[in-house]
Amino acid sequence: MTNAAKVLLLGPTKSGKTTLANFLSDAKDAIGQYRPTVGCRILEFQMESLSHHSSSRSAANNVNNSDIQLWDSSVDRNVSNCLPALASDAAGVLLVYDITADDHVAELEELYNVWNNYLELSPSRYLVVARKWGDGQPNRKRTIKMGSLARLSRVEWDIDADGPRVQNEFVSFMSSVLLDVRRKREEEEITILKE
Ligand SMILES: Nc1nc2c(ncn2[C@@H]2O[C@H](COP(=O)(O)OP(=O)(O)OP(=O)(O)O)[C@@H](O)[C@H]2O)c(=O)[nH]1
Ligand SMILES: [Mg+2]
Numbered sequence: 001m002t003n004a005a006k007v008l009l010l011g012p013t014k015s016g017k018t019t020l021a022n023f024l025s026d027a028k029d030a031i032g033q034y035r036p037t038v039g040c041r042i043l044e045f046q047m048e049s050l051s052h053h054s055s056s057r058s059a060a061n062n063v064n065n066s067d068i069q070l071w072d073s074s075v076d077r078n079v080s081n082c083l084p085a086l087a088s089d090a091a092g093v094l095l096v097y098d099i100t101a102d103d104h105v106a107e108l109e110e111l112y113n114v115w116n117n118y119l120e121l122s123p124s125r126y127l128v129v130a131r132k133w134g135d136g137q138p139n140r141k142r143t144i145k146m147g148s149l150a151r152l153s154r155v156e157w158d159i160d161a162d163g164p165r166v167q168n169e170f171v172s173f174m175s176s177v178l179l180d181v182r183r184k185r186e187e188e189e190i191t192i193l194k195e
Pocket of ligand 1: 011012013014015016017018019020033034035036037038073074075131132133134158159160
């Protein structure tokens with residue numbers, strides 16, 4: 001058993017999930033040739049997270065290490081069959097799409113609707129990640145409707161152009177996820193004590 005926080009990477013094929021997972025987990029071959037992901041890869045690494053102590057004893061922000069497990073899975077039919085298992089105990093989700101791809105937002109919204117049924121996570125546990133690389137420009141031919149994704153936080157990540165910002169925004173998202181996980185666990189413990 002590991003205490004690592006499980007984070008799912010979900011998104012259409014070729015949206016850049018694996019490249020992003022490699023980058024975040026500091027794998028050597030971050031950007032390379034396209035190799036479709038078969039099934040699911042799990043990358044575990046340590047992240048320096050910020051924990052905000054609001055108690056009077058320590059008002060400072062503490063830095064501590066948290067174990068993160070990125071679940072980089074393709075979303076083909078075979079994987080969808082084991083969706084409940086993949087979804088189990090996930091702490092947070094990165095919803096990844098390629099900003100230049102026409103139909104990615106619609107595909108992502110469908111993924112979100114299906115997976116959220118199993119995950120039952122609050123909107124704060126999701127981060128919509130618009131992936132961008134090279135000189136790819138967002139398609140502006142028509143206004144893209146974010147639909148049910150509109151209530152989730154959204155970031156634009158170009159790891160080639162601004163890696164440090166991507167790292168920071170990931171750490172900040174994960175820190176709030178971890179805080180929420182801890183809060184929920186404490187609430188559950190109190191409920192058990194009261195019974
Ligand atoms: N230069 C650059 N290319 C990228 C980046 N992200 C994705 N790509 C390109 O897009 C291709 C697909 O990216 P992947 O990360 O494999 O996409 P994926 O979402 O994991 O794809 P599946 O596993 O098939 O679902 C890569 O081989 C790269 O050519 C990036 O940040 N920089
Ligand atoms: Mg992949």
